[in-house]
Amino acid sequence: MRLRALLTALLTAITLGMAAPAVAAPGATVQNPVVAAPNSADPWMGYYNGDYYYAATTWTGRILIRRSATLAGLRTAPETTVFTMSQPNAVSNMWAPSLHLLNGPNGRRWYLYYSAGPSACCGGQRQHVLESSGTDPMGPYTYKGALVLMSNNGWSIDGSVMTVGGVDYFVYSAFNNNGGFENGGLQSLFITRLTNPWTPAALGTIISEPTYAWERIGNPVNEGPYVLQRDNRTFLTYSASYCGTPDYKIGALELTGSDPLARSSWTKRPDPLFQRSDGNGVYGPAHHSFFKSPDGTEDWIVYHANDSASQGCGTTRTSRAQRISWNADGTPNLGVPVSKATVLAGPSGELGNPGAVTVQRIQSYNLQDRYVRHANFATRIDANVSPALDSRFRVVAGLADGTAVSFESVNFPGHYLRHNNYVLRLEPNNGTATFRSDATFRQVSGLADAGWSSFQSYNFPDRYIRHSDYALRIDPISTATERADATFRRTS
Structure with a gap:
């Protein structure tokens, strides 16, 4: 029957x-880490004209970029030196590169922002920017200058560009007292408008301090800001607590007012978006960026994390990636950091596969x-x-x-x-x-x-x-x- x-x-x-x-039409399967140590902390990743591009902290005077047609291919892609630093007080300790395709005085160009300082770590870090000669993320690049963001050209790190209403803003991390932890300072988030990609309109103004307990583990820290936008809503995600602890994590602000330069225009989410998963063996998952799948239908996060709670803020951190989702109320849902044993379907539309x-x-x-x-x-x-x-x-x-x-x-x-x-x-x-x-x-x-x-x-x-x-x-x-x-x- x-x-x-x-x-x-x-x-x-x-x-x-x-x-x-x-x-x-997902891409080739991938497992984390997408890029192994040592040059794999504070990752930036983007997809452009058929390829993924990847850059991360090197701790050296060189800035390296990888390119691959698939996300999985980044693990074995060669590292290409696109710039060797020789500027005064900026010859080493390159941190947190962030690439942005912007309209500048020379037309549409890639701008590569990074933190750098002298060979002695780490009080000399300042923000610097390079400009590409065309629209190839691999360069070549020329040095455009240092960004003076704080009074007395004070310490500043982890900058990236956020565009709202056609206006480019530079968001970064610095101390609220322009001093340091030893002077009672809180590492906080600042913002300024850019008059062009290498020129701030003014010194930065503060928009977030580490006030919640989950932002103050090890040290009170807000750093690594990176924008995430969808349906005309702007979220400024950031890393919280000290990177040397397993409780380094991701939080978010939402732009709920009309002026991005005003602290009152930002509303902080009371709970972290992304944090350690002991069950999955992932510790300190943060300092991240976001990228789109090749067909533009999926949002992905790339972040660094450690394999054990005892590893700190150095070269043990590896870059990992996974798909994110969106809650019914329009807020981002970054999920739980996946185990290295989990096989992920690659981003939708890789290698020209049709359809979402x-x-x-x-x-x-x-x-x-x-x-x-x-x-x-x-x-x-x-x-x-x-x-x-x-x-x-x-x-x-x-x-x-x-x-x-x-x-x-x-x-x-x-x-x-x-x-x-x-x-x-x-x-x-x-x-x-x-x-x-x-x-x-x-x-x-x-x-x-x-x-x-x-x-x-x-x-x-x-x-x-x-x-x-x-x-x-x-x-x-x-x-x-x-x-x-x-x-x-x-x-x-």
Whole structure:
């Protein structure tokens, strides 16, 4: 009887011209770190004209850039020296390079901002900027000068450019007393407008100090500001607490007023966005930047982190990347830093692959107010899912068979719905053939309604995803109730 029902459903689907399930176009798989030590702290990454570009702290007098057509390829891409520093008091300790394609007096050019100082670390750090000769991020570059940002040309680091309303602003970190920790100073965030890419309009004004307890572990620090924008909202993300502790983390301000130069225009989020994950073996994840996938549909973060809580603020830090998501209220959700063992699908559209990855919910047929969701990595169907991202999945080509589908969590990148002892769970892709098979399902015509869908296990083809007492599992299906329990619809 079950075979007859399946054949009937299949024939109905063919008659109705049911479309094949959409398959995504993620890039080559990647595992962290994307770039290993030693030149891999304070990373910047961007995607431009078919290639990824990467730069990071070198602790030397050289600025290095890597280029690769894939994110995974950056790990072995050669380091090219694009500039060797020889300016007075700026011959060593290059930190936190940040590249920006801006309109300047010489047309559209890349501007490479960095912190540098004398060979004795680290009180001599100041901001400097280079200009490319054309629009190639690899240069060549010429030195445009130092940016005087504080009174008496005081200490300043970690600068980047934020553009709001067509105006370029320079955001950076310095001490609120222009002194240092030893004088009771708080390392804080400052901003100034740029009259051109190498000239501040004025000394910086303060927009954030480390006031929350989570910003003051080890030392009171706000540093590494980097802008993140979406739907006409501007978030200024930053690193908080001392980088030598495992509690270095990421916080954010939102521009809620009209004047970016006014401290009152910024609202600080009370909780960090991104922090250590002892379970995943990731410590001190911060000092970051953001980049778009090649097709422009995904936002990614690149950040540095350590493998143990005892490693500090030196050359043990490695660069890591993962996809980020957005909450229903329009705020960024950076998720949890993934384990180095987790296999991530590369950014959507790499190497010219067509189409964006489909992000959808999975609706129950017989309990239509309920959707598939994960909760503490268990799976079930629920109504009014909160947080909403727990019920959203990237529908990608099957990990074991490209004609099937797999479901990757939006807010836990690299984690997929997979069956384990017939129970459906959200688990990280460990790269094994068994995992790929367990996380792959064939989308077929709905067992209870041909206009809907059912999901047949790839490696247990007599079993289908179904809900039982709201929990999800894979089971053989024979009764009308079971057919209804095993019928779903992919929806936005």
